Amino acid sequence: MTARSSQVVVNAPLQVVRQILLEPSALADWNPAFLSVKAPQTAAVGQRYPVWTRGALKGFLEYRQVTGTLIAAHWEVPGFIEDHSWELRPHHNRTYVKHLFKHRGALAALLRPAFAGVAELRLGRLAERAEGRAAVRGV
Numbered sequence: 001m002t003a004r005s006s007q008v009v010v011n012a013p014l015q016v017v018r019q020i021l022l023e024p025s026a027l028a029d030w031n032p033a034f035l036s037v038k039a040p041q042t043a044a045v046g047q048r049y050p051v052w053t054r055g056a057l058k059g060f061l062e063y064r065q066v067t068g069t070l071i072a073a074h075w076e077v078p079g080f081i082e083d084h085s086w087e088l089r090p091h092h093n094r095t096y097v098k099h100l101f102k103h104r105g106a107l108a109a110l111l112r113p114a115f116a117g118v119a120e121l122r123l124g125r126l127a128e129r130a131e132g133r134a135a136v137r138g139v
Helices: 014-021 024-030 106-115 118-137
Strands: 002-010 034-037 048-053 057-066 070-077 080-091 094-104
Touching: 002 118, 014 080, 014 094, 014 118, 024 034, 024 057, 024 118, 048 070, 057 080, 094 118
Parallel strands: none
Antiparallel strands: 002 094, 034 048, 048 057, 057 070, 070 080, 080 094
16 A cells, blocks of 8 residues: 655635535646546545546546645545545645555556655646636635
């Protein structure tokens, strides 16, 4: 099993960051692991959404826990399972975000070296998206 984590302060309010994390249909726009996610605009806990990933692998994404400050999800394709979480904490008009993911499976073991730095990359893309959205909304 591989586990990685990182944290960042995003220059956007918590509700903006949270909204982005709960938009499974837009996940492929900022997470290049996904080619597409067939889902509604807002996530529902316990629903499995079809995903297509790099390498044309088909699987599913499922949100497992959603609270005001924690979003936990699970996705898998053949040979690869990821459990991940996003912990959110308001920090003035900004948001402290901690991202953690764990991988299992034969494909995950093979790809282990490729995931060094991925938590930081995901957080960077999330921050860019949230800060852009906050600027457009004037918050």
